[in-house]
Amino acid sequence: MDTSRSRGRTPKALRTAALAALLTTGALTAAAPDAHAGGARTETPVGTVAGVAESVVRVKVPLPASFGARPAACDWLSYLRYRSTDGPAASADADRVLVAQPGILEGAGAFDSVARNTVTRAAEQGEHIEFWALDRRSNCLEDHTGVDSGDQHTAVDYYYRGKQVNGRTFAGFADNGQLGWMAGLGIRQTVRDQYDLLTTELPDQSLRKRKLLCGGHSLGGVVTGYFATADFDGDPATTADAGYNQCAGYFALDTTVSTSLADLSGSLPGDTDVPDVGLGYGAVQAGLDSGVLPRSLSAPVLLNPETMTLLAIAGVGALQNPGGESDLPAYLPSNTDIEATNRFLFSKDTATFLTGSPSVKDFRLTNQAVLGALLDDNSVPLAFLQSSVGFFDGGPVTDKNFPAANGGSQQPGLFGTRYKAIPAEPHGPLYTWRDYDRVGAPDDPGYRSSDGTPFTEAGEEVTDIQELARSLARQQLDFTEQYFPTKLVTDLELATSPQVRQLVVHPDGLTADPTLTVLAGDGLLAGRFPADLHPVIADGYQHLDVLTAAPVQNDGRPEPVSTNLARFAENPE
Template sequence: MVSQLSRITAVSAAALMVTGLLAAAVPVAEATNTAESGVLRRAETVLETTDGIQASHVSLLAPMPAGTPPHTAACDSIGYMRYRSADGPADPQKADSVVVAQQGTFGNAYNSDSVARNTVRAARSAGRAIEYWTLARRGNCLNDDTGFDAAKKAGDYRVAVDYYYRGKEVDGRKFAGFTAVRDDPFTAELGLERTLRDQYDLMLHELPDQRIRQSKVFCDGISMGGLVTGLFASWDFDGNPATTADAGHNQCAGFIAQDTFLPSDPLSLKADPVLALVSGLLVGKTHQAVSAGFRNGTLPRTLDGLPVTPPAYFHLQRMAGLAAHLAPGRESDLLRSVPKDPALETLLNVVHAPSYLDFLAGTNGIRDFRHTNEALLGTLVDNNSANIGLLHVNVGAIAGGPLRPRTFPLPGGLSTVPVIGELLSVVAGPEKRVAPASRTALYTWRNYNDVAGVPFTSPGQEVSDIRDLARQLAQGSPIGYWEENFPLKLLADIILAFGGARDGELANIRYENAARNTTKPTLTVLAGNSPVRTVSAILLPKKTITVPGYSHIDVINAAAVQNDGRLDPSGRHVADFVIANTTR
């Protein structure tokens, strides 16, 4: 029994790591799914057409159920970014294939802008019209993008600085603050059931012919999005075990995992009668208590309620991207405008302290040095700068002044240490990291394709274009890059579902490990330098594809053309897989 209980603990820990950021063959449908979507109205807006790829935003009116706590009208809609060949069919059911992608923790639909474009581009080169849809969870409605929209319209990032940090109004609207959503009861309704139901309604409305969904629609997820996709496949959407046409796995032709895995019951707890009973009782009761805590307000409802992940940090990344997009070479004054909130300062210290002495003393932090706007963004996210491996994007190299090694929390380059090297690299990544050493130099940035000769990195380790990242982070409405007010209910539901909870809202997890054990095709693409590959090794399928040099976020953020002259392998693998496994 001790070993059995330890399996429950182990899987919960692994799930928590991946979300950070993170049997038998499944039966086929017995009949056509006749369920109707909850979507009432559709609107599509073309945002841009570049290099033959059209990007549009699709908004679907899908009101929340009666009895839901008060919320804005925007929260009664769901949406997604639609990427397709500009000369391809307008009707998605006539496309050669469609990828439907769930985002990771904190991720909003624009988070996958690069891989969406790269997949469509790779398919175009093969003569195929693939569509790539990046889903925005309903919590996107809680973002206030007023400042981003106004700044882009004015061509001046300081308009957003004034709105978010200096209390200035834009068109009569004033920013309510980063903690405004923290206690909103509506966020307690944004759990796993809501997320899966929204995806199901979206797919039924946009692709009403189930034969098409089963033959050329591929369900995808990055990081935590892979966990959501695995649970989607296992969900019984009509609650009737006698019917399977409505099952999540029968809405997809195949499954894709991008630096993640796709289970609903990773350690097969439900296959063991004793573990099934124990997990159902213990973890199920825990789930009931946790859900009640979110709804009555005794538990924090968003990540803002936790001291380690303030929304102000992800907002700062977006602001740095906006500044780098509009004025990349200008000396940054952004951090001088950002208030010193204790939670934000703590996280900045963890992510950017060069040494333990600096961490304890609060010295030589990111605020203490001069950067161009582009260099500030690079310093915030790059694999050779930031101290948390799961947040890395490999966008180039800092330049313009003397540098010193980073040794907090661990020095880089530890992956070569025998036996434990890869495990040690989980925390801060395997690459060497450096920090500014001069308070007078103006630090600049060398893009991913301009790092030849840099001593602490190499062209094979830099894979994402900082200009693309800046453009994506600068995106305001209708859908941005980060979901700043991420609901803890979703995270808790996933972890407790993996621990065996099958009560209440989780009772419809019926087809255990449907995506993992399916006879349908699956693709798992892993980042070579990501902690996911190491920490989740026992949960990954035997057959995977590893992309060398990529960090966790690079699998969805990599540049279209890599330093070896080839197309982004992440997007290329997805396109090749989809083309090979589309059956009509």
């Protein structure tokens, strides 16, 4: 395992249409006067699997009054706590605690597999560690009632047809007018929330400095960079409160620990509703405060609360009846967002997208195949949503040349590098799903593109589709983030503005502690790995695979991300 000390990086002028130039933030160093008001805490067991106990922890940490009216649930911070059943019950007695910040449009549930795998690997080494998967505060707006029913039809009826579940009726997806309090949820409040949570859960600063490893996935690496360089008591001369003095080390999962978004090029598509308008800090904040600018980031296709809920519902179906024929595409209501998403994800070319024929409803798919089509790297065309969960089976497939064509030079950033495929015969055979560990088996048809290139090979498949379904459908904190604060992205996009620069009080904090950087071999940084960080490369992995990969890989080796995290936890020096 390679570990190195992270090196500070100057923000680069690498911008894509994915992240537009808007910025809003406030000073970080002033502590919120009522940050610890309430002091309530709850911990609810989720379950124990293979010696790893999971619970959801909620700590009451109210927002300052200046945020205005918000749901009562939004005055609580939440995280998923994973620990070995053979280890101590108290977090303070654990050998190490890994604290993970999620990426863009990502919730705590996305860490389910890597958290379990890391705790298990550490236990095999005789270490009892914990893994805390943090949820951003805005996830308080999500309603799990339909998904928690465990029935796909019930979930669809709850979210889209107004039917009650256990006496509860869905209040609807929140619109911009209901999100006024989110106008202040930028990088300042995000790292403040992490600090307040850590100091509440582990009040002894010297213990935090010895035992905590701070890190994250994707955008979580940048959030960790700001946390490391932050001052939390308003006095830069005192450093016990500094972010870097809350951690014994840092870890970065397909990202870097820095205060720049440059390494995350391709992490978001360009049709999100953050306008590319070069506004200054004050103008953007005024736009967010007034509601002229959207307070939650979304796009008309796939990336909005209504359509992201479909990922969890697809997970429910894959758990409920993995090999059964799915009726989800036909059972869903017909509206503009869902229709556009279906066309975007299941059109083989531009003509099919424009005409809508054949549509996903014209194909016979198992529940597993529906989930695979939504998240597999040979199907979904957005790199930051891709995982390597296997491939279509049961019938002929063809090239998916929309929204980008297969072949030629590797497709950069946004669309990923893998050839895309799609079932070829509407009204034909039942398309099943070949899981990651059956790719390359003797009965594998070995599907190829029209140019002769194999769509996939065993070394490129790493995630078990049923584990992915569990992470999507059986977590008390969501895998996805339906209401991502626009202000968090716009703050980071204008990192050079005075209002954001002032948050980096201790720039040497980036290099104050040892850092483990683990990168997906085919992820967002593919082809431009930062050699100065001496990263561990997980070959064949996509951006999400660093979180979702199965504990044992196709070649029999232990999963490398969790293996290296466990080693780093044992000795981060």
